[in-house]
Amino acid sequence: MGKVEVLLATDGSESAKKAEIAALRISKSYNIRMVALYVVNVPSTSEQTELIKFGEKVLDEVVGDGKKNGIDVQRILKLGSPSETILNVAKSLNVHTIVVGSEGRKGIKRVLLGSVAENVVRNAQCSVLVAR
Secondary structure (H helix, E strand, O other), X not given: OOOOOEEEEEOOOHHHHHHXXXXXXXXXXXXXXXXXXXXXXXXXXXXXXXXXXXXXXXXXXXXXXXXXXXXXXXXXXXXXXXXXXXXXXXXHOOXXXXXXXXOOOOOOOOOOOHHHHHHHHHHOOOEEEEEO
């Protein structure tokens, strides 16, 4: 994989959808590479399969939306701590800009929270765009 310019961190929330739209627009405008990342923060193994399936569905939607806009979106699904994983993936792919939503899913299935966006903004070694 060549240099990835835009890393979208998504969790399927409304806020993440706004981040996706921003990431797709940037990628299309500048004709640059985009990767969509979904992090499964697994509190217990009983929920793991369900959360992975949901993550795959979210990534499928992003890839589909990308296709509609003529953008080939790469997909990554990882298990781990959301902010730590986002930062590690961004670093390993030498990402130019991370795009995140300002708040994440609520309730028991939450994956990406406002605190994750804040943590990414504070610790990223690249630009971070927070979509509202």
